[in-house]
Amino acid sequence: MADTLLTEQTLAAQRPVLFRYALLQLRDSELADDAVQETLLAAWQSAAGFEGKAGLRTWLIGILKHKIADHWRRSAREAVAPTFDRTDEDDGEAEEDDYFASSGHWNGGPKAWADPEAALKRQEFWLIYEVCQNNLPPKMANVFMLRELVGLDSDEVCREAGLSDANYWVTMHRARLRLRECLEIRWFNNTKQEQRHA
Amino acid sequence: MRSCRAVSVLVSQGLDKKLSLRERCSVWLHVMMCTRCRNFQTQSQFIRKAARRYTDDLQSRLGKKS
Numbered sequence: 001m002a003d004t005l006l007t008e009q010t011l012a013a014q015r016p017v018l019f020r021y022a023l024l025q026l027r028d029s030e031l032a033d034d035a036v037q038e039t040l041l042a043a044w045q046s047a048a049g050f051e052g053k054a055g056l057r058t059w060l061i062g063i064l065k066h067k068i069a070d071h072w073r074r075s076a077r078e079a080v081a082p083t084f085d086r087t088d089e090d091d092g093e094a095e096e097d098d099y100f101a102s103s104g105h106w107n108g109g110p111k112a113w114a115d116p117e118a119a120l121k122r123q124e125f126w127l128i129y130e131v132c133q134n135n136l137p138p139k140m141a142n143v144f145m146l147r148e149l150v151g152l153d154s155d156e157v158c159r160e161a162g163l164s165d166a167n168y169w170v171t172m173h174r175a176r177l178r179l180r181e182c183l184e185i186r187w188f189n190n191t192k193q194e195q196r197h198a
Numbered sequence: 199m200r201s202c203r204a205v206s207v208l209v210s211q212g213l214d215k216k217l218s219l220r221e222r223c224s225v226w227l228h229v230m231m232c233t234r235c236r237n238f239q240t241q242s243q244f245i246r247k248a249a250r251r252y253t254d255d256l257q258s259r260l261g262k263k264s
C-alpha cells in the first residue's frame with residue numbers, strides 16, 4: 001500500500017460524512033461520535049485493508065456499519081434498529097408508471113406549491129417531511145439517505161448500495177416523485193394550512 | 199419533443215450529474231412550456247434543500263456537530 005497515502009488528515013476529512021451516517025442510524029450524537037471514532041481508529045490500524053482512494057468512504061462506511069451493528073448487539077435493541085439498510089426487498093418496481101400515463105404525460109402531476117420557503121420554517125412541516133421520508137420503501141430510503149442526507153456522491157452510493165448506474169437513476173427519480181407527491185398531499189395541498197399560518 | 203416522463207428523468211439526473219448540452223436544451227425548452235415539469239424541477243430542488251436542512255437540524259438537535 002505504498003501509493004495509497006492514507007493519512008490522518010485524509011481520514012479526518014471523512015468525519016462529517018461518517019458522523020451524519022452514524023447519527024441517522026443511532027440518533028444520538030455521543031453514540032455516533034464514538035462509533036465514528038472507533039471507525040477511524042480501526043481504519044488507521046488496518047490501512048492495509050484499504051484498496052484505493054476512490055473507495056475510501058465506501059470502505060470506511062463498511063467499517064462504520066460493523067461498529068453500529070456492534071452497538072445494537074451490545075444494547076440488544078435490534079427491535080428498534082432503523083431499517084435503512086434492508087436491501088432485501090423488491091419494492092416499488094411497478095409503481096413508477098402510476099405517475100405517468102402511457103403517453104408519457106403526467107397523471108395528475110406536480111401542482112404549484114405556495115411558498116415552500118415558509119414551510120421550511122415551520123415545525124409541523126418537518127414532522128410531515130419526516131413521515132414522507134420514512135414512507136419510502138426501505139431500499140429507496142437507503143439510497144436517498146446516502147445521497148441527500150449523508151452526502152455521498154452518486155458513484156459512492158452505487159457502490160455502497162450495490163446498484164448499477166441505471167438502477168441508481170431510477171431509484172432516485174422514484175424517491176423524488178414519491179416525496180414530492182407525499183409533501184404535496186400532506187402539506188402543500190392541505191387547505192387548513194392557511195389557518196395554521198394564522 | 200420529449201415526453202414529461204423523459205424530461206422528469208433528466209431533471210432528476212441533472213441534480214446528480216452534468217447533463218449534455220443537448221439534454222439541457224431539451225429540458226429547458228420543455229420546461230418553458232410545461233408547468234408540471236417546471237413544478238417538478240423546482241420541487242425536486244426544494245426536496246434536496248429540505249433534506250440538507252433536515253440533516254443539519256438533526257445534528258444541532260441531537261447535540262454537537264462533528
Ligand SMILES: [Zn+2]
Pocket residue numbers: 201202203205228232233234235236
Ligand atoms: Zn412536461
